Amino acid sequence: MNQNIQREVSDAGIAILTFDRPDSTANIFDERTLDELNDHLDFLEAEKSLQGLIIQSAKSKIFIAGADLNTFGKEMSAARVAMAIERGQKTFDRIARLPYPSVATIHGAALGGGFEVALACDYRLASGDSATKVGLPETKLGILPAWGGLTRLPKLIGLPNALEAVMSGRQYSAEQALKRGMIDSIVPRKQLTAAAVRKIQQVEGKKRAPRTHLSNRPPLSKMIKAQAEKKGTARTHGHYPAPLKALEVAYASLNLPYEQSLENEKNRFIELALTETAQNLIGIFFLQERAKKLKLPKELGPAPAAPRQTVHRGLVIGAGVMGAGIAQWLSSR
Structure with a gap:
């Protein structure tokens, strides 16, 4: 059977997991991929000689595109959605709890669950290629990040940057992500693995210490929340609940114990997903x-370019x- 994830261990004792979904240009977290990742984690937790972990992708334009959205179709019950969320959370938590440093080397799109698995790692290195984008776009789909993204991102980059990212659903280039602290450095694509090995060796097997941000403490955090809430309400006019729900979860994560914050992510996700x-x-x-994959017959030629217009109202x-x-x-x- 073809594998979605290949594992190797270097002479230096560094494990490398390479995501490469067969017969596809994209990696996603479907059930089979999560099964394989958990099998690899059994080994990573049991092997005492390991010094570090690198997570990478073999795809040319996709690191990991995120969760399989077919999981959250119309026929899903709240119980089944909860199971899917809990499974992703527990899997990524196993990565975060490994006793040695982990590095995600990002080339291509790392979006949604693809960026959440990177957030579970200690360090994130990214290529400067134009295909490289990171972000949590779930609110654009009416849901929110629930595999640890709303718990980890505010602690990593501070509440203001985290709220901007999750409420807008924006996709950031490597340069933009570096400026906000979402990644640690930009490295040429062909040098990503070597750079990750150097990072693991430099920290001498130590896990990354938690960051502290003044913006995550009251009264500043409360002011930031109020401003973001006002802006989000004005933008959505109360018709689009996901951004404001994501704001609530991200803000609450600053004061909740880790496990309770994950539970809050899950519960709010279920409320939105259904x-x-x-x-x-x-x-x-x-x-x-589906429309992106459609191909017009060649004899029709390219569609004529229409003049650009700004649409102010729609019916x-x-x-x-x-x-x-x-x-x-x-x-x-």
């Missing part, structure tokens, strides 16, 4: 991805699943 808003936005996402006729989804998408813009 709503019509989320289901419609996820449906639109799948339609957009949706019809209130079915598609109409409701389009209306939700328009209201979020």
Whole structure:
């Protein structure tokens, strides 16, 4: 059987997990990939001679694109959604709890769960390639990061930058991510693995110490939350709950014990995932991805370029699943 994740151990005692989903240009966290990752973690936890872990991708444009959104379809019950979230959280927690340093070497898109697994590592190195993007875009789909992203990101980069990232769902280039502290350094693609080995050797097997941010402490954190809440409400007009729900979870993570913060992520995710808003936005996402793969017959030639126009108002006729989804998408813009 083809494997989604290959494992090797260097002479220096550094384990390398390479994500390379067969017959696909993208890596995702589907059930099979999570199964394999947990099998590898059994080895990584048991092997006492290891000095470090590197997580990398063999794909040319994708590090890991995130969770398999088919997991959260219309037929999913709250119990099954909870199981999917708990599994991802526990898997990434195993990475975070390894007794030696871990490094994610990011080339290509590391989005959603793909960036959350990188956040579970001690260090993040990224290529400066234009294909490299990092971020947590879940709120654009009507949901929120729930595999530890809202718990770890505020502690890593501070509350203001974390709220900007999760509420906007923005994808950051390597340069933008470095400026915000989302990654530790930019390295040429071909040198990523060597740079990760050097980082592990430099820290001499020690885990990374937690960061402290003044913005994560009251009264400043409370002021930042209030400002972000005001801005988010003005932007969504109360019709788009995910950004404000993500704000609440990220802010709460500053004062909750780690396990309770993960539980809060899970519970708020379930509340959002089962709503019509989320289901419609996820449906639109799948339609957009399908449209990207469509190919016009060559004899038709390229479509004529239309002049750009700024759309100020939109009218949706019809209130079915598609109409409701389009209306939700328009209201979020």
